[in-house]
Amino acid sequence: MGHQQHSTDAYDVVVVGGGAAGLSAALVLGRSRRSVLVVDAGEPRNAPAAHMHGYPSRDGMPPGAFLAEVRREVAAYGVGLVRDRVTAAEPVGSGEFDVSLADGGRVHARRLVVATGLVDELPDIPGVAERWGDDVMHCPYCHGWEVRDRAIGVLHAKASGIHQALLFSQLSDDVTLFLDGTDEDELPDSDWQMLAAAGVGVVSGKVGGLVVTDDALSGVRLADGRVFARSVFVVPPRMVPRDALLTALGARTRETPAGPFADVDPTGLTSVPGVWAVGNAAGPAEQVVNAASAGYRAGTTINADLLHTDLERAAALRRAGVFSPEGERAVARARTARTGA
Numbered sequence: 001m002g003h004q005q006h007s008t009d010a011y012d013v014v015v016v017g018g019g020a021a022g023l024s025a026a027l028v029l030g031r032s033r034r035s036v037l038v039v040d041a042g043e044p045r046n047a048p049a050a051h052m053h054g055y056p057s058r059d060g061m062p063p064g065a066f067l068a069e070v071r072r073e074v075a076a077y078g079v080g081l082v083r084d085r086v087t088a089a090e091p092v093g094s095g096e097f098d099v100s101l102a103d104g105g106r107v108h109a110r111r112l113v114v115a116t117g118l119v120d121e122l123p124d125i126p127g128v129a130e131r132w133g134d135d136v137m138h139c140p141y142c143h144g145w146e147v148r149d150r151a152i153g154v155l156h157a158k159a160s161g162i163h164q165a166l167l168f169s170q171l172s173d174d175v176t177l178f179l180d181g182t183d184e185d186e187l188p189d190s191d192w193q194m195l196a197a198a199g200v201g202v203v204s205g206k207v208g209g210l211v212v213t214d215d216a217l218s219g220v221r222l223a224d225g226r227v228f229a230r231s232v233f234v235v236p237p238r239m240v241p242r243d244a245l246l247t248a249l250g251a252r253t254r255e256t257p258a259g260p261f262a263d264v265d266p267t268g269l270t271s272v273p274g275v276w277a278v279g280n281a282a283g284p285a286e287q288v289v290n291a292a293s294a295g296y297r298a299g300t301t302i303n304a305d306l307l308h309t310d311l312e313r314a315a316a317l318r319r320a321g322v323f324s325p326e327g328e329r330a331v332a333r334a335r336t337a338r339t340g341a
């Protein structure tokens with residue numbers, strides 16, 4: 001990461017997480033001459049994948065190269081970038097926070113963007129973790145085109161198995177759904193009809209592991225020893241938001257198909273004043289382009305919020321004819337917001 005020394009310990013905005021969501025917020029805030037610090041632990045969700053797809057103009061770019069390019073763009077506007085981990089954010093009133101870093105540092109943030117992403121908890125099947133992001137995957141939009149026409153296995157899960165099998169059937173005529181111990185009778189007739197219409201095969205029995213040949217997936221082994229030749233395996237990760245900071249701040253959650261995620265308004269504002277949550281920290285379905293979009297929207301909203309906060313305070317003090325040190329600071333802050341001085 002292109003580290004940049006941050007010369008002050010007070011920022012307009014501290015962005016927690018330097019993936020697409022956080023960096024996008026930082027980019028627009030930096031371009032608005034805001035003082036911004038991005039603290040990033042450096043574990044973006046799609047790191048295991050060799051290529052990133054579906055981002056207009058960057059389709060197929062390695063994820064690490066994409067983020068390096070955005071960091072370069074962001075740093076050019078004076079945004080501070082540090083490789084560290086935020087361990088706590090303590091409200092100090094007026095939607096402002098004292099932010100603690102793992103290295104012992106402490107910075108002040110007038111507003112907070114939580115862009116910490118999520119963790120994919122993988123099914124406990126031997127071989128799955130090792131091949132995750134390669135020929136074991138979850139997302140037809142991320143890698144589906146690349147595995148078109150191949151022999152694809154789909155691991156059944158109550159919430160997603162049928163849907164995933166149907167989606168991948170659009171990409172290959174050779175899709176098999178592995179029920180993994182789910183009783184055939186548990187699938188309603190409507191599911192069987194859709195699977196048949198899509199040409200999806202179904203295999204009963206518990207999945208025992210993957211067969212790998214020459215560093216490539218070659219089969220799915222059932223617990224009873226039978227092996228089905230497959231070169232792609234689709235699994236349902238449990239998507240868990242990295243929301244420890246939000247939980248500690250008491251942010252409200254909402255139910256999603258993947259479980260509770262932060263409840264945010266269309267700009268990413270959480271129920272905690274001054275705290276925005278964007279990208280996968282706020283929703284399981286966000287792809288890179290959506291995460292970047294959410295970060296951008298939060299950034300513009302925060303810029304306007306700070307601008308109005310400062311100018312309203314300055315205008316009130318002027319109206320009252322008060323020329324206190326506080327008043328002068330407020331006016332100066334508003335001036336800094338306009339000029340970046």
Ligand SMILES: Cc1cc2nc3c(=O)[nH]c(=O)nc-3n(C[C@H](O)[C@H](O)[C@H](O)COP(=O)(O)OP(=O)(O)OC[C@H]3O[C@@H](n4cnc5c(N)ncnc54)[C@H](O)[C@@H]3O)c2cc1C
Pocket residue numbers: 016017018019020021022039040041042043044045046047048049051052053054055084085086087115116117118120132133139141142143242278279280281286287288289291
């Ligand atoms: C294998 C795989 C392949 C994928 N392929 C694609 C694809 O091709 N196209 C696509 O659009 N989407 C793809 N995705 C989805 C993509 O990864 C997400 O949409 C994207 O990463 C979300 O961006 P984000 O900024 O919200 O989170 P992330 O990219 O996960 O970034 C979050 C960052 O925050 C940091 N962080 C977390 N907690 C802290 C903390 N307390 N302090 C400081 N930093 C912290 C993390 O270390 C990380 O660097 C893929 C996902 C997977 C699992």
